[in-house]
Amino acid sequence: MQARAFYICFVFACMIIAAPVFAQEGHPLVGSWHGNWGTSTTDRTDFTLIMDWDGKAISGVVNPGFEQMPLQNAKLNPKDWTVHFEIDRKEKSGSTARCLIDGKIDKLGSDRRTLTGTYTCGATKGDFKLTRDRDY
Amino acid sequence: MTCSRIGFFALALIIAAALATPLLAHHSFAAEYDSKQPINIKGAVTKVEWMNPHVYFYIDVRDEQTGKITNWAFEMGAPAVIQRNGWTRNSMKIGDLVIVEGTRAKSGAPHGNARSVTLAATGKKLGAGSSEGQVPEQ
Numbered sequence: 716m717q718a719r720a721f722y723i724c725f726v727f728a729c730m731i732i733a734a735p736v737f738a739q740e741g742h743p744l745v746g747s748w749h750g751n752w753g754t755s756t757t758d759r760t761d762f763t764l765i766m767d768w769d770g771k772a773i774s775g776v777v778n779p780g781f782e783q784m785p786l787q788n789a790k791l792n793p794k795d796w797t798v799h800f801e802i803d804r805k806e807k808s809g810s811t812a813r814c815l816i817d818g819k820i821d822k823l824g825s826d827r828r829t830l831t832g833t834y835t836c837g838a839t840k841g842d843f844k845l846t847r848d849r850d851y
Numbered sequence: 852m853t854c855s856r857i858g859f860f861a862l863a864l865i866i867a868a869a870l871a872t873p874l875l876a877h878h879s880f881a882a883e884y885d886s887k888q889p890i891n892i893k894g895a896v897t898k899v900e901w902m903n904p905h906v907y908f909y910i911d912v913r914d915e916q917t918g919k920i921t922n923w924a925f926e927m928g929a930p931a932v933i934q935r936n937g938w939t940r941n942s943m944k945i946g947d948l949v950i951v952e953g954t955r956a957k958s959g960a961p962h963g964n965a966r967s968v969t970l971a972a973t974g975k976k977l978g979a980g981s982s983e984g985q986v987p988e989q
Contacts, residue, residue, distance in 0.1 A: 747897045747909065749922055761920035763911050765897055765945050779946035780895020781913060848898070848909065848922060 742768035743820055744775075744791055744798065748830060750845035764830075764845055777802050796820040804836055812837040818845075880954075880982040884964045888955035892963075893971065896947045897922060901940050904929055906980075908943060908965075910951065925951055925965040928980020936978040948972065954983060 744766040753759035766775035766786070773789035782805060789800035798818045803811050818832025830845045880886075894910030906927040911920045927933050943949060948971035956962040965979035 747922075749911075749920070760918060761913075763897060763920060763922070776946060778911075779897060780911065780948050783946050 742773075743796070743823060743828065744768060744773060744830075747848045748845040749848060750830075750843060752834060752841055752843035754839060754841040758841075762843060762845065773800070775800075796823060798830060798832070806837075812839070816843070818843065880964060883956055883958075884954045884983070885957045886954055886983060889952070890955050890963055891950065891952050892923065893948065893950045894923060896943050896945055896949060898945070899940075899943050901930055906930055906933060906938075908968075910949060912961075921961050923951075923961040923963065925953060925963050925968075925979075927965050927968075928982070932980035933978070936980060938977055942977065943968070943970070951979075953979070953981065 745768050746766065748764040748766070750762055750764075751759040752762045763778050764775060765777075765779055766773060766789070768774075773786065773791060775786040775789065777784040777786070784802040784804060787801045787803075789798070791798050796819055798816075798820065800816050802814045802816070804814050806812050814834050814836040816832065816834040818830045820828055820830050822828045826847065826849050828847050830847070831843065833840065833842050892910075892912055894912035896908060897911050898907075898909040900907040906929070907924060908927070909922055909924050911922055913920050927938075930938075950969040950971060951963070951965050952967045952969075953963045953965040956964075964981050964983060966981040966983060967976055968979055969976040
């Protein structure tokens with residue numbers, strides 16, 4: 716009888732301890748990312764990227780609330796964790812430039828994973844580095 | 852003490868420790884925030900975490916002179932508490948500009964306890980269920 720009670724308690728304890736495992740994060744792109752982009756090490760501009768996944772498509776926005784730019788044609792290749800998306804960026808001249816952005820996720824298992832890569836906005840080329848925000 | 856009693860005792864400790872872990876997320880206002888550091892800050896919502904024991908939201912605050920963006924985290928009351936102040940899950944959306952009144956964390960990090968949140972687009976002000984004191988809806 717005691718052995719049976721012990722067994723029940725043991726299973727209960729295992730279930731409680733294992734519960735946080737189910738809290739693991741879903742799609743690796745989902746979340747808010749902060750970093751910067753620019754054409755050189757001295758020409759950098761802060762950059763915020765919010766991404767979501769509805770089970771079919773990646774959606775999101777760059778610099779929400781400010782010069783908010785919705786993501787277009789966002790794709791993730793899970794074979795090498797490369798990411799592609801496009802935005803229409805308003806230039807200082809008033810014109811709009813289509814930006815093609817390609818990056819790669821690193822530190823995939825970390826909640827502070829990074830997304831680094833390059834971009835082309837019209838004739839301008841540069842690079843970016845973003846780090847996913849940790850949940851508080 | 853028999854082996855099985857030691858086993859039960861060990862199991863009880865493990866279960867108690869596991870169950871108590873979430874309580875660490877709940878804390879007193881004075882332990883984390885400095886009431887002598889009031890803040891009034893405007894930014895764009897980047898994330899909302901609607902969860903117990905506290906709802907958290909995050910805003911990008913841009914320095915108008917340098918363009919530098921700082922992401923601030925703000926704590927509100929529990930979902931049930933702020934719902935009584937008129938909040939719903941959709942009150943704040945990504946990209947919404949908000950004005951937050953509250954208290955800064957003692958650590959000096961970009962983190963605070965929100966007392967009220969004003970939606971810049973509508974001017975609607977909602978109490979944030981701060982453990983320091985609440986602001987009625989206007």
